[in-house]
Amino acid sequence: MLALLPLLGDALPLVPTDARWIGVALGDLDAIHADHLHCERKAAQSALSLIRSYPERTDLVTAMARLAHDETRHVVQVSQLMARRQQPAAYDFGDDYAVRLRDHIRKKEPLRLLDRLLVFAVIEARSAERLQILADNLEDERARDLYASLATAEVRHRDIFLALARDTDGVTWRARAAELAEIEAEVFIDRPITARIHG
Ligand SMILES: [Fe+2]
Ligand SMILES: [Fe+2]
Incomplete structure (x- = not known):
């Protein structure tokens, strides 16, 4: 059984999302959900x-195996949200x-292996931040609840x-996590603000 230390996430500090992103996201929720479906699929x-x-x-x-199970469940949940909204799907570009x-x-x-694990940790951390921002700002109550639960996961x-x-x-993982967090900040800040989960 994998032992999770408390506050492990402290090893991976993230720069906060630009405050303008949520306005762009709320302006095109169809695009957000369509992109999000593929994020969950790719996580699995x-x-x-x-x-x-x-x-x-x-x-x-x-x-x-358990994590992939979670992610495929998230695919189902996002797909159901999209169906409820009667919104179009989109291919992953x-x-x-x-x-x-x-x-x-x-x-x-x-x-x-160390780097693959840490890059996936970074992507999970960024996804969690973005999903929580959506949870805090969506008007639809069911969608808010869904996004809050996904952010926690x-x-x-x-x-x-x-x-x-x-x-x-056990020796280098923290230092490498800090390096990758810095790299992520450069990649992230550099991007145009778009209606995508990592955009
Ligand atoms: Fe997920
Ligand atoms: Fe995940």
Whole structure:
């Protein structure tokens, strides 16, 4: 069983979202939800990809299988919200935010595993921040409740990835988490403000 330390997230400080983002997001909720559906799908796929790469890590296999289960449930929940809103779906045209973060994953093991876990932790942390902002600002009560519950789940996922990173390299994980948080800040601040979860 994976032991989660309290306040593990302190290892991963994030710059706050630009205050203008929520106005853009509320102005095109169809785009937000359509993008969000794919974020949840990709989160499930990322978790399963770690099982493919590291089947010998039974702690990781169990944690990632459960996490992928959470994420596929989130796909269902977002899909149901979209159906209730009778809004159009959209294809996924890629997410250069995640691509730019993944560029910093080192090639050699076990550094590669450490970096993959920490990049996923960063993405979970940013997703949680954005989903909580939506929860705090949406008018529809059911959508607010859904987004608040999703934000809580993504914080828990962030801590699962951090705990796995800690158990992968107990010496350097905090320093590397701090480096990746700085890299994320550069990537994030650099982006145009759009109606996307990481936009
Ligand atoms: Fe999720
Ligand atoms: Fe998640």
